[in-house]
């Protein structure tokens with residue numbers, strides 16, 4: 001029991017990954033959850049400990065066993081590659097478990113888009129909710145499967161949705177996005193290897209990144225999305241260029257944001273003080289600032305978040321809190 005409430009038993013699969021370790025760290029200290037199982041990938045790998053979590057969490061990482069994962073849990077977090085989530089999530093749902101999936105497996109509702117970007121997801125299980133809490137707080141309550149948004153889409157959709165919904169966007173939307181290297185997961189590739197990204201900034205995935213489809217789905221508007229890899233371990237910063245009607249008053253933009261995010265504890269509006277990654281790193285906040293040239297209608301919006309927290313594990317715990325009727329901030333303002 002904690003605070004008079006029965007602790008919710010949770011399991012984590014993918015606990016040795018970047019996002020999974022953040023999940024373990026958050027859930028081990030969460031006031032209303034009890035972390036019962038934390039698992040890695042291989043069924044044959046030996047048990048291991050996470051040195052970074054010593055004194056924070058007393059458990060050990062077990063080999064992945066889907067049957068055991070669901071045995072002692074009310075909810076399971078999947079921080080796995082999408083092909084593993086696509087296979088495992090339906091099995092857990094069939095056993096009545098609530099699932100919070102961090103992969104892209106269940107994010108795209110359009111079948112053709114899913115076939116292109118997440119071909120291992122044959123069909124969408126019943127009751128999937130796209131877990132951007134700021135937009136779907138009511139739908140999340142009791143949801144069986146929460147598909148947590150991607151890191152880039154979280155920043156882009158939080159930054160743009162208030163403007164698009166208010167009918168303020170009149171021009172093309174260009175999202176110039178930068179991510180730290182942990183966004184690609186822990187296995188190095190030629191692009192993410194230290195000697196490639198140290199001292200370098202590079203574009204990748206232009207017109208070929210699956211997060212563009214997710215952003216467009218959630219905005220209902222087309223975007224030009226250009227991701228960059230920057231030599232940071234964590235963090236995302238998106239500089240977004242668009243147009244609003246000439247002569248739009250600054251208050252109109254500010255009001256669109258204030259109205260949307262009133263009561264949203266993890267969105268901080270910084271106005272003309274444009275945010276940077278340093279101010280959101282290691283937090284679950286997404287900071288949004290903007291600059292308007294009213295005479296021309298040019299608008300630049302800047303959004304920053306920590307890809308492993310608001311872009312992954314923190315966001316998943318935020319969804320969990322809302323889905324189980326807990327305080328949305330429980331375990332996250334640490």
Ligand SMILES: NC(=O)c1ccc[n+]([C@@H]2O[C@H](COP(=O)([O-])OP(=O)(O)OC[C@H]3O[C@@H](n4cnc5c(N)ncnc54)[C@H](OP(=O)(O)O)[C@@H]3O)[C@@H](O)[C@H]2O)c1
Nearest residue numbers: 014016017018019040041079080084103183185186307312
């Ligand atoms: N990194 C981010 O910023 C971020 C943001 C949002 C969403 N996501 C999504 O979250 C998920 C995890 O990302 P990550 O960056 O934490 O990845 P990661 O660092 O590469 O970790 C992957 C985890 O999955 C396990 N795993 C690998 N292959 C597996 C398989 N075939 N079957 C079962 N388990 C397997 C790994 O276990 P071993 O240690 O045993 O190999 C590890 O625990 C991905 O779907 C990713 O797209 C990541």
